[in-house]
Every structure is written in structure tokens, then in C-alpha cells.
Amino acid sequence: MTTQDALEAIGLKDVVYRQLRAARRAAAVVGCLRTEVKNNALQQMAAAVWSARAEVLDANARDIDAAKTAGQPASRIDRLQLTETRLSTILEGLQQVASLPDPVGDVLDAFVRPNGLFVEQVRVPMGVVAMIYESRPNVTVDGAGLCLKTGNAVVLRGSRESLESNRALVRALRSGLQAAGLPEDAVQLVEGGREAVDIILQARGFVDLAIPRGGAGLIARVVEQAKVPVIETGVGNCHVYVDTAADLEQATAIVMNAKTQRPSVCNAAETLLVHEEVALAWLPVVLRALEARGVEVRACPRTQELLQAGGAGLATAVALASQEDFATEFLDLVLAVRTVKSLEEALDHIAEYGTKHSEVIVTEDAAAAETFLRQVDAAAVYHNASSRFTDGFEFGFGAEIGISTQKLHARGPMGLRELTSYKYLVRGNGQIRS
Template identity: 40%
Template sequence: MTADVSHIFENARVAARKLNLVDTETIDKILLAVADEAEKEVDYILQENCRDLALMPKTDPKYDRLMLSRERILGITSDMRKVAGLPSPLGRILASFDRPNGMRIEKVSVPFGVIGIIYEARPNVTFDVFSLCLKSGNVCILKGGSDAQYSNNAIINIINKVLISYGINSNTATLLPNDHRFTDKLLTAVGQVDLIIPRGSSRLINYVREHALVPVIETGAGICHTYFDSDGDLEKGRNIVFNAKTRRVSVCNALDCLIIHKERLSDLASLCKPLSEKNVLIYADPKAYGALAGKYPESLLQPATDDSFGTEFLDYKMAVKTVDSFEEALAH
């Protein structure tokens, strides 16, 4: 397969011009219709999702992120209907003023045009991105993770079926082929793609930032911290840490670093004890390591390095940082 995608970008540009002529009522009807069609085709989506899941070990933390279910699909379609019910962001007058010569100047919200979205093994994002882009009058070119190729293809097929039924150019939502070369083509499509939005890990965001020639809007990379202060409630803290770290390790708001006040180091082992049930590997700074040694499984305890902090693990791993004060915790 060649990496020539210029025709894809040109078709998206044409679709963007045509989408400008579609009224907001029709856009909302399309979103509702896609939600309905997704629910009608739930078996098809799950079948294709199973093809993706079969290629990923169940022990991989990303497995849960990749997996769809009827309940998750119903949650996705519910969100699409909520997007349809939102006020349109298009044509809003953001500011207006009159010039001395009588000319009236208005600042009005308009679509970007063609937006490229790069994301990882999260098929729900395909629905999410399409919904938000269509609602705001934008065409989307999607580059999903290879782990979700069958799921994403199924979702795009459903979206395109509905678009065509409403007489809308199917290039309004395009999924790029499963090849890393197409990512680089998207990042350098100056004059054809108006904006790139990476959605995923800090590694993905950094790659896009470093290689894109097209303007980029960065989403936040999820490096999540919990601070246990000198007067923290141990039972509440234990429950919060366990839930934040282990409920779904593959999501971007899972806990990556526990910060603990030095006066509570004697409680650190108790605070972390439930984590051992899920085989959470802890990277501890020297003081925290000393507090955990002999009280937390040796095979799950390692000294922290500089790389341990500021890392989005997306796995059963966590760093522990000791501080002298609340202000030091904030500074970290």
C-alpha cells in the first residue's frame, strides 16, 4: 500500500466546503441517527471489536481500554444524543463594534474546516470525535490506533451509512489506513488539513508536537497525582489510592504518583497495602522505600528513578514521592 493520501485530504477539503451549507437542524438529526444506527448495529460493532481483542493479550492493560460492550456502546450513544442537544457553536457573534465611518465589524464563530485527530486504541473516541466535529461544522480525518482497526472500521461504516442517507458527503468522516506512514502524512498536510488534535498518552502528544507542520491543539497528558497530607484520614486515603490506581489502569485519569507528607510515612505501608492485591509495582523515593521495605511485597517494590516521576504508566505501576510540606507537594 502506498502512502499517497493527497486524494483523501482533497476529498475532505471538498466535504468541508459542502458541510458549511448544512443547517444545524440537519446536523443534529444526523447525530441522533448515528446514535440510533449504532444501537441497531451493536452486534456488528461487538463482533469487529472481538477481532481486535483477539489480537491483544488479556494481560495487556490496554485490553480494557480497547474493549467495547453493550453497556459502553449505550453510554456512547447517550453522549452523542447529548451533543445533539447542545446549542450550536456556529454563527455565534462573539464581539461586535462600529467604526467611526459607520462600518459594523463582527467576530463570528466559524468551523476550522478539516481537523485531523490522532488517537490510540480507544474505539469510543471515533464516535466522540465525529460527534464533536460534526456539531461544530468540521470535517474529521481520523488516525486511530492499529489495535482498534476492526472496531474503528465498523464505526466509520455506520457513520458513513448515515451521512449518505442524509445526502451528506461521506468524506465528512474519514478513517486513514492502518499504517504509521499515514500519521506523518497527516501531520505535514499543510494547506489541506487545518488543525491536528492528538488524543492520548504524553508520548503520542510529544510526537505530534515535534513532527507536525500543521497547527496543533494539545490535549492534556494524564499524569495524575494524589497527595496524602499530614492530617489525612488513613481509611479514606487507602480507599482513594486503591480506587484511583486500580479501577481502570488504562485510562488517562488513573493514579500515577502518590505524594505523601513525611510525617505520615509510618502509615505508608497501610496506605498501599491493598495495592498488592492487584500486583501494583511501586517505584518509591528513598524515604518511601525505607517505609515500605519489609511491609510491601519485595517483588513489587523498586527504588524510584528520575523517570518514575512525570510518567503516565497506563499500567499497574505507581510512583511514591515524599515531601516536607503541602507547598512542596504543589511544586512537584
């Protein structure tokens, strides 16, 4: 019986709850596994996906064709697309997860009470983790790998756009679990529309943690609808501020990388802030380079004046930026630009429009850099480096379950430790409380 047949035969809620119960049973098994058993399973999962790569890429091609037919923008299609190279990189992350230390069982604290009780605070798995995400199928593999390593079962609910890709990936991941002698239900794909998401989010007692990954609409809906705990992964309206003391050649390289290396992801830059003392000389240089890469620029009135005065030599006129542009995560080859009078004005702009994801200052002034690093409220704050490094793989976490922009429990790229909780193990010899 296909999943769709099952949905129609017994109802969506029953299907989802059967999956959640199976995930709970699987979590009880994988939560007690030795590290070497989990690492072997991760290796088996990576091997199974690679062996099935033709099937996976064929499925992805069907998703891509459907997205193009539906008129999806190029940026969304890029987020959806898998190639053999991208798949190899994803599986490299899975291999790296296998090589990382296992946080489960780590003793965070230990002490003896005056009455002789020996108390240990120990890392433990969360249990059942639900991933609610949009079109990036790499999340399917990253989520499965990180959750297994930390002894969690994962329930995956990707978007309709990536359904064929996710089906193929999950089939391969489950076959890897089977080859390792572990319960396949530790990794499951939930199908169904928004109703399926609502069922997951309201499944108290079955889901221990929900993690949304996607646009502002998806994240807001999960946060508002959830009755289970949620880690909010945020939208990336990221800024690069080029200070008066910047190395301008370095600034050009950082801006180009942050905006154009992969514009469809959350750690790409969306707004460029430039100190007015360097704007006249430097802006024409960087904007010509951006134009050559196909970037549409929308600038504040002051920036437009400077470009007209300096003769930017651009092939197309620079559009006037609106307030909405400065608040938008474009996820495309579009960049808002504002000229500011001071570091303080740049900080004020970021405080107003930033989404607490990733922010960059380019400067050789150590004092200005420290002010920026300390005052900017974001998960990752950079001095003289591209925002594109806000990534679990780049941070050495193997992969990431998401990038948290909240402050409770986890912040920034979330790797293995962020998928654990802790409990207290208390050992006595007959103590009773008087």
C-alpha cells in the same frame, strides 16, 4: 475495490489526498448546516452504530485477539476493548453532544466603529480536523460527533491495533450521515502506515487542525513532523498529594479510585505523594488496599523506611522507585510513592515530573488547598476529588476530542467550543479608507 487494493494501485499519497479533498468538500457543506440538521445527523449516527453493534463488537474481538497474540500488555488491551456497555456509554456521549448548545454562529463580540462599520466576531468551524490516535476506538465516535456538531469534517487515522474496530465504526457512522442526507465524507478513516500520518501532517491547505491522542512517542512525532496546526494532547503523569491535614478515609477512597478504577487511561494517578506527618499511620492502610487490587508499588527510600518501621503487613516487599519511575506514565497497576516533608516539596516534585495534565491535593486545610490550586501548572487541578474526572463526558461536554496540556487556544478536556475558530463579519454602507 478495497482500500488496500487502492493503496497498491495508485499509491498512498494519491489515496490520502483524494480523501482530504473529499473532506474539504464535505466541510463546506456541514459548516453551513442549521443546528437541528446536525443534531438529527448525530441521532442517526448513534442509531446506526447501535444497529451495527454486533458487527462492531465482532470486529473489536478480532482486534483483541490480534493484540493478545502480539503480546500486548493488559492495559493496552483494556484501552482497545469494546463491550456492549462501553459502546452504550460512547453513544450516550453522542446523544449528549446532540443536546448541547451549538457554538457555531455565536457572536463573541459586536461593536460599531466611529465610521459606522458594524463589526461582529462570530464562531465558525475549523474546517477539516485530522485525528491521529492510538488504540481507543471510542475516539472514533467522539471525534466524529464533536466535529459534525461544530460543522467540521473529520479525517480519522487510528492505530493498526484498532483497525477492524474503526472500520466497522466508521461504516456505521457514514451510514448514519447518509440516512440524514449529509455527505458521508464528513467522516473518513485513513488507512496506511506511518507514511499516511506524515502525509496528513504535511497537507497544508487541506487539513486545518491536527489533534494527536496517545502516548508520548505519538504526540512528540506529530508535533515534530506537522506542517499543519496541532493541538497537543499530553501524557498524563498525574499525582495525588495527601497533605498533613487530609481526611485519611477520604484520601484512601480518592487514591483507590484515581489509580485502580481504570488504570489504562491518561487521567489515572501514577504517583502518590504523602506528607511525612501522616505517612507512618496511613501508608500501610492505603498500600494494603492497593495490594489487594493488584497494584505494584515502587517507593522512595524514606517511604520504605517508614513501612519497615510501621510494619505495613504487605504480602510482598515494596520495590525501590527509580527517577524513571517518577517520570513514567505507567497506564497500568503500578504506582510510584514518595514521602515529602512539606506542601512545597510536593509542589516541587509535581513541577519536575508532572505533565501538566491533572493533579490532586487531599486536605482539609483551605489555605494549603488554595496554594496547590493556584501554583500547580496543569490543565485540571483538584481539591478532594479524583483525577479520573478530567474527561469531556464528566465535565458535561458530551464527549471530548482530547485533553489539551498546552496553553494556546485550548486547555483541558476539549469539547465543542475548542473545535471552532472565529471570523469577523463587517457590515458597511459604502465606507472607504482614506
